[in-house]
Amino acid sequence: MTAGQEETEDVQPEVNQIPPAEEQRQPAAVQELQLLQAQLQNLQQKRYRIAAAHAASQEAALVAAQATEVKQQLSILQAEIQSMQSEEEGIIHGCRVHDIGP
Secondary structure (H helix, E strand, O other): OOHHHHHHHHHOOOOOOOOHHHHHHHHHHHHHHHHHHHHHHHHHHHHHHHHHHHHHHHHHHHHHHHHHHHHHHHHHHHHHHHHHHHHHHHHHHHHHHHHHOO
16 A cells, blocks of 8 residues: 555545434434324324215215105105095095985
């Protein structure tokens, strides 16, 4: 080795050495990253629960609307059936009156 080579080797810092200030920041940065990841996971779970509740609520509202529609149709059909039965009874009653005649 020459004298110039020795100088350049001494000047180069070792790759594995971390300055003391940086060494203190790394654990804090790792902790912050872990905290942020935990918060992200919690928010994702909360979003999933809210989305599921929202979907269930929409489904319940749709079912309730369909049930109301079916009830209305049933009421209409019952009214039609009663009307037909009343007409039928009137026709039968009218025929009996004529049959009893003179």
